[in-house]
Amino acid sequence: MAFVIVGNGPAGVVAAEALRKQVPGQEIVLIGDEDESPYSRMAIPYFLMGNIPDAGTHLRKTDDHYGSQNIRLVKGRVARVDTKAQRIRFDDGRDLAYERLLIATGCHPVRPPIPGMDLPGVHTCWTLADARAIAARAAKGSRVVQIGAGFIGCIIMEALSSRGVDLTVVEMGDRMVPRMMTEKAGTMIRHWVEAKGVHVHVNATVMTISEAGGALSVLLSSGDSLPADLVICAAGVRPNVAFLAGSGVEIGQGVRVNDRMQTNVPNIFAAGDVTEAVGFHSGTPELNAIQPAAADQARVAASNMAGADAHFQGALAINVLDTLGMISTSFGQWWGVEGGQGVELLNEAQHRYVSLQFKDDVMVGATCIGWTNHVGALRGLVQGRTKLGAWKDQLLVDPTQFVAAYVACGLKAA
Numbered sequence: 001m002a003f004v005i006v007g008n009g010p011a012g013v014v015a016a017e018a019l020r021k022q023v024p025g026q027e028i029v030l031i032g033d034e035d036e037s038p039y040s041r042m043a044i045p046y047f048l049m050g051n052i053p054d055a056g057t058h059l060r061k062t063d064d065h066y067g068s069q070n071i072r073l074v075k076g077r078v079a080r081v082d083t084k085a086q087r088i089r090f091d092d093g094r095d096l097a098y099e100r101l102l103i104a105t106g107c108h109p110v111r112p113p114i115p116g117m118d119l120p121g122v123h124t125c126w127t128l129a130d131a132r133a134i135a136a137r138a139a140k141g142s143r144v145v146q147i148g149a150g151f152i153g154c155i156i157m158e159a160l161s162s163r164g165v166d167l168t169v170v171e172m173g174d175r176m177v178p179r180m181m182t183e184k185a186g187t188m189i190r191h192w193v194e195a196k197g198v199h200v201h202v203n204a205t206v207m208t209i210s211e212a213g214g215a216l217s218v219l220l221s222s223g224d225s226l227p228a229d230l231v232i233c234a235a236g237v238r239p240n241v242a243f244l245a246g247s248g249v250e251i252g253q254g255v256r257v258n259d260r261m262q263t264n265v266p267n268i269f270a271a272g273d274v275t276e277a278v279g280f281h282s283g284t285p286e287l288n289a290i291q292p293a294a295a296d297q298a299r300v301a302a303s304n305m306a307g308a309d310a311h312f313q314g315a316l317a318i319n320v321l322d323t324l325g326m327i328s329t330s331f332g333q334w335w336g337v338e339g340g341q342g343v344e345l346l347n348e349a350q351h352r353y354v355s356l357q358f359k360d361d362v363m364v365g366a367t368c369i370g371w372t373n374h375v376g377a378l379r380g381l382v383q384g385r386t387k388l389g390a391w392k393d394q395l396l397v398d399p400t401q402f403v404a405a406y407v408a409c410g411l412k413a414a
Helices: 010-022 041-049 128-137 151-162 183-195 291-305 375-383 390-397 399-413
Strands: 002-006 028-032 071-075 078-082 087-090 095-103 107-109 122-124 143-147 166-170 199-201 206-212 215-220 225-228 230-233 237-239 268-270 275-278 318-323 326-332 341-347 352-359 362-369
Touching: 002 010, 010 028, 010 071, 010 291, 041 128, 041 151, 095 291, 122 128, 128 230, 143 151, 143 225, 151 166, 151 318, 166 225, 183 199, 183 318, 183 326, 183 341, 183 352, 183 362, 215 230, 268 291, 275 291, 326 375, 341 390, 341 399, 352 390, 352 399, 362 375, 375 399, 390 399
Parallel strands: 002 028, 002 095, 028 071, 095 268, 122 230, 143 166, 143 230, 166 199
Antiparallel strands: 078 087, 087 095, 107 237, 206 215, 215 225, 318 326, 326 362, 341 352, 352 362
C-alpha cells in the first residue's frame, strides 16, 4: 500500500518530497486533476504578464524531478474516499488503496450565481488553462471588467494592467482588499490604482452579464452598464472538500485538523488551503490560505505520516501585495481584538500608512503601506508575541517607532 497525496500544488509537492526523505522505501503517489506538471497558481500572473512561459509556473523545473525521487504522478479527479477500506475512488471508476492519506486539494474559485456567468468570454483566473484563455482575449486596449478586488483580484489586476487593457474593477466591499486591509489602507490603495488609470467601483455588485453582437455588457447594482470584451471573476475561493462527503472526515469551512495536521479519521491528514487549522493567535480552527503556512503544514503532516511527532505552531496571517507599485502588508489580527487597543497613522500624500493592534502589551496585528524596508520588524513583533512593556504606550503615541521597539525588545529578550 502507498502513501497517497490528493492534490499536487505546493502543499502536496512539499509533503511528497518530505515523505521521500523519511520513508525511502515506501511508495508515494501524488495525484492531480489537470493536464499539467505540478505548478504554482501564484505564478500565473507572471505568465499573463509574459514574464515566464508555461514551464516557468512549474514547481520543479526538471522533467525527471519526480521520477528521480520515485514519486509517482497520477492524473485523476478523486470522487470519494472509503475510509473503512482505506481506498480512494476516481470519477472514472479507478480506485487506489492507501496506507496514509494526505488531503492537499486546495481551493476552487467561487462563481457567484450571476446570470451570464457561463457566457464565452467570462472566466475565472485559477488554472493555466484559464490564463491561456484570458491571454487570448486581453489584448492591448481590450475592455476588461474584473469582479472582485481581494488579494487574488489585485494580483490579477496587476497582470492585466501590464497588458495595457482598459480595466474596470468591481468590488462589493467598501474598499479594495477588504479582507486584508483596514478601511483607510484599502481606500488608499483604491486612490492609487485609480490614479494609474484603473476604474474602480466599490459598494457595487454585478447583477447580470449579457452578450450581443459578440460584445459583453455588465450591469451593476448602481445601474451602471459596463461594456466588455472580457470579464474575469475573482470573487474569492472555497476549499475543495466535496469529494469527502460521506467519508466521516470532519468538515467545517475546510477540513478540520489538529496541530499534527491529523483529521478525526485515523491515517488521514490534511495540509494547505483546504484545511481549517489552528490560528496562531486565536487558537481556534480557521481558514488561512497562504502559501508559507501551506508549506509548513505539509512538512508537519509528512513527518507525522512517517511516524514522527511534529506540531504546527498555528497559521499566522501574512499578506504582502504589490498593487501597481504600491506595496502593502498585513500581519496577524490586523483588524484588532475585542478589548484591545490600536493606533493608525495616514499620510496619503507620501503614500504611507501604518496601523498597529495590541492585546495587553503584545502587538497582535499590523498593517502598513510604504514601509517596505522595515516590515520584517512588524512581522517579528507580531510573530514573536513580544511583550512590549513601556514601548506599547510609546507606539500608541508614535506608531512609526516600531523598528526601535523591535530592536529594544529584541535586545532585552536576548
